[in-house]
Amino acid sequence: MFRRSLFPVLAGLATVPLLARTALAAWPDQQIRMIVPYTPAGGPDMIGRFVGERLAPKLGQPVVVENIPGASGNIGSQVVARAKPDGNTLMSQVNTLVMNPSLYKNLPYDPVTDFAPIGLTAWGSLVLVANPAQKPNNLAEFIAEAKAAPGTINYGSPGVGTPHHLSMALVETDAGIELVHVPYKGAAGALQDILSGQIPYMFLPVHVAATYIKSGKLKALAIGSAKRHPLLPEVPTLIEQGLKNADVDMWYGLFLPKDAPADIVARYGDQGAAVPKALTDYIKGRQAYDYNEHGRAGNSHTTFVPDEIVDRFCILGTPAQHIARLEELRAMGVDQFAIYLQHDGKEETLEAYGEKILPAIQELGKAKQ
Secondary structure, X not given: OOOOOOOOOOOOHHHXXXXXXXXXXXXXXXXXXXXXXXXXXXXXXXXXXXHHHHHHHHHOOOEEEEEOOOHHHHHHHHHXXXXXXXXXXXXXXXXXXXXXHHOOOOOOOOOOOOEEEEEEEEEEEEEEEEOOOOOOOOHHHHHHHHXXXXXXXXXXXXXXXXXXXXXXXXXXXXXXXXXXXXXXXOHHHHHHHHHXXXXXXXXXXXXXXXXXXXXXXXXXXXXXXXXXXOOEOOOOEOOOOOOOOOOOEEEEEEEEEOOOOHXXXXXXXXXXXXXXXXXXXXXXXXXXXXXXXXXXOOOOOHHHXXXXXXXXXXXXXXXXXXXXXXXXXHHOOOOOOOOOOXXXXXXXXXXXXXXXHHHHHHHHHHHHO
């Protein structure tokens, strides 16, 4: 079935602003700055450094990672949003970027219009872990403990609105329990405290937690994704243990500031297989694209989006047509999609999905189980 995902994926390169081509033959002519809006040793930092090491030889310039943590990634993201769009400033982000508008009233940036997405760099699963001193050894025992002492059991996260935080919030909702959230200023502090026993529980990315679990320094209670993870095949999922609607994952992506020229976006995008070649080829041919006019009815750029791009990368039409197309995609193996609201009918689209499309998709998924 489709995942009940807390984490909407930001629309990909189809949303990239394309300006007139400039003379970029000499680019890059200086080192690349990779901003990570979180503390070192977390997922975005590890993946940013991994990607940077492999980008450097392809671009012919060093990629220097700079951590600018704070406010659930908002401080570093603002730095990138205000950076000169010359291709020399990148951002390694996680899906917190698109969750923050729902959690903060006055963001200093717009996650949709202030960045040029290059593509996904990684996809990760989360695992619910406990300090070994805690009694629960599985999800049922954890829930029983929480129900016996509502509002007294702490859990940690790298900050408010992070996937780690919202994953536990989903568990609270689905299990009918009440926990106490202890937000940290980044993943490193939270990890240190759960290892030392200062906090009893938290969600961690599998690639971070696996070593500690296998060495006995942490206990794994449940995998967050729909299927068991190959690094921890013995750990059952939340769904297997009774939380039928709980499926939590993380995506990681690479971004430029808005208005980055098409040449630069395409060159970064060409470095990885995560971006469909059909889309990068299409982007290379676009010029003078006004991103702010992109989704408006009657805009002047309709000729820039040929039918084959729409057919492959978009879903258009009535709610019934959306449902039919989503079912076709499900049959092809697609298990997540984005609702992209940069157009004139934001409220109508959300209402249609909330009242008609998503309920229909969920019912069809249940019928096929």
